[in-house]
Amino acid sequence: MTQTLQRVTTPEFEAFIALEQNADRRFELIDGEIVEKPMPSQEHAWIESEISFVLKLWLQGNGSVAADVYVESRHRPTDDTKNDRIPDVALVMGRRKITRRGAANFIPEMCIEIQSPDDRLTTMRKKAAFYLEYGAQYALIVRPIKRMIEVYSADDELALLTAADMLTFPDLLPGFSVAVDKLFPPADRIEDES
Amino acid sequence: MTINDIQRVTTTEFEAFIAHPENAARRFELIDGEIVEKAMPTEQHGMIEGRFSQVLNNYFDVHAEIEARVVGNARYRPTDDPENDRLPDVAVVLGNRPITRRGAANFIPHLCIEIQSPDDRLKTMRKKADFYLENGALCALVVRPDKRTIEVYSADDEIAILSASDTLTFPDLLPGFSVSVDKLFPPANPIEDES
Numbered sequence: 511m512t513q514t515l516q517r518v519t520t521p522e523f524e525a526f527i528a529l530e531q532n533a534d535r536r537f538e539l540i541d542g543e544i545v546e547k548p549m550p551s552q553e554h555a556w557i558e559s560e561i562s563f564v565l566k567l568w569l570q571g572n573g574s575v576a577a578d579v580y581v582e583s584r585h586r587p588t589d590d591t592k593n594d595r596i597p598d599v600a601l602v603m604g605r606r607k608i609t610r611r612g613a614a615n616f617i618p619e620m621c622i623e624i625q626s627p628d629d630r631l632t633t634m635r636k637k638a639a640f641y642l643e644y645g646a647q648y649a650l651i652v653r654p655i656k657r658m659i660e661v662y663s664a665d666d667e668l669a670l671l672t673a674a675d676m677l678t679f680p681d682l683l684p685g686f687s688v689a690v691d692k693l694f695p696p697a698d699r700i701e702d703e704s
Numbered sequence: 705m706t707i708n709d710i711q712r713v714t715t716t717e718f719e720a721f722i723a724h725p726e727n728a729a730r731r732f733e734l735i736d737g738e739i740v741e742k743a744m745p746t747e748q749h750g751m752i753e754g755r756f757s758q759v760l761n762n763y764f765d766v767h768a769e770i771e772a773r774v775v776g777n778a779r780y781r782p783t784d785d786p787e788n789d790r791l792p793d794v795a796v797v798l799g800n801r802p803i804t805r806r807g808a809a810n811f812i813p814h815l816c817i818e819i820q821s822p823d824d825r826l827k828t829m830r831k832k833a834d835f836y837l838e839n840g841a842l843c844a845l846v847v848r849p850d851k852r853t854i855e856v857y858s859a860d861d862e863i864a865i866l867s868a869s870d871t872l873t874f875p876d877l878l879p880g881f882s883v884s885v886d887k888l889f890p891p892a893n894p895i896e897d898e899s
Contacts, residue, residue, distance in 0.1 A: 630861065631861040632834065632838075632861055635834075639827070660863070666825065666826040666827055667826075668826075668855070668863075668865065669865075670863060670864075670865055
């Protein structure tokens with residue numbers, strides 16, 4: 511189905527995802543192209559849940575910083591009719607209204623993408639660049655196989671964090687700090703693919 | 705005819721544009737159909753370019769069994785791509801392809817090196833690295849003099865960020881090649897302070 515559709519705009523995208531046969535599937539609109547998002551594996555979900563947990567926990571303890579954490583919510587840049595994206599985890603600063611239907615009309619301050627086994631890094635890095643271009647301060651690519659995180663920031667800096675490093679966001683979440691290793695399931699608990 | 709008069713052009717129009725007498729001393733690239741002027745190299749930029757060429761040429765002198773050439777600021781475009789014409793600062797071409805005498809070579813070198821000029825945006829440079837890799841390069845470097853670091857992008861999608869204390873190697877491409885990153889940059893002290 512995704513192959514047959516060529517370039518569409520957001521109204522057509524809305525109609526497409528509303529189709530009954532697409533109800534249980536997840537799609538993104540990437541520069542006018544409908545792309546199916548892979549169903550999350552257990553490892554993917556573990557990491558997603560851990561990242562949102564540490565962010566929420568930190569926000570609870572730091573009431574002076576107003577922000578919300580979202581998992582798999584739809585976002586599109588204001589007035590962009592060719593994009594509708596689903597970052598795996600998103601941090602939205604402030605106390606914005608929470609969208610009840612459809613996509614939120616902005617890109618979160620922090621967008622986190624977790625690599626699934628079939629995700630190409632080049633595609634993921636293009637997503638990170640897209641988020642930064644449309645207002646994100648940080649875009650993260652989390653790579654379970656390597657147990658590392660690529661941190662792209664709006665000032666064009668790039669940091670490659672390995673398991674031994676600490677993940678921090680000094681300007682966005684002053685004082686927040688978590689060991690990269692803790693965001694991944696313990697290595698010995700992950701099923702062997704071979 | 706100025707750059708702004710032209711919107712999207714093809715390589716044929718690009719050739720006509722760069723052939724204009726007023727453009728003779730300038731350097732242009734064609735990036736996805738857009739003519740972009742390349743910054744004139746500073747002394748720092750030129751030194752780093754020179755060092756890369758030197759260490760690479762030294763390597764090929766010692767490893768005469770590897771057929772290859774080191775090329776500075778030459779024009780390359782992917783085969784059959786009418787929208788691109790690029791000038792990597794330094795390039796390594798492996799093998800014995802005939803050397804282009806006129807116009808752009810119709811392929812992308814195996815190793816492409818871009819050195820950041822003061823006004824170069826990193827985002828733009830990383831897009832160049834991606835472009836090289838997508839069109840046949842095995843490795844692309846983004847060299848950052850202000851940070852004394854090198855970003856190494858490889859065709860297998862890996863990234864490495866090397867700092868001054870690291871060693872630059874290309875195990876698959878140039879076996880045995882090794883140079884300290886620090887040595888590729890001019891000594892920190894004599895660099896003119898911009899402030």
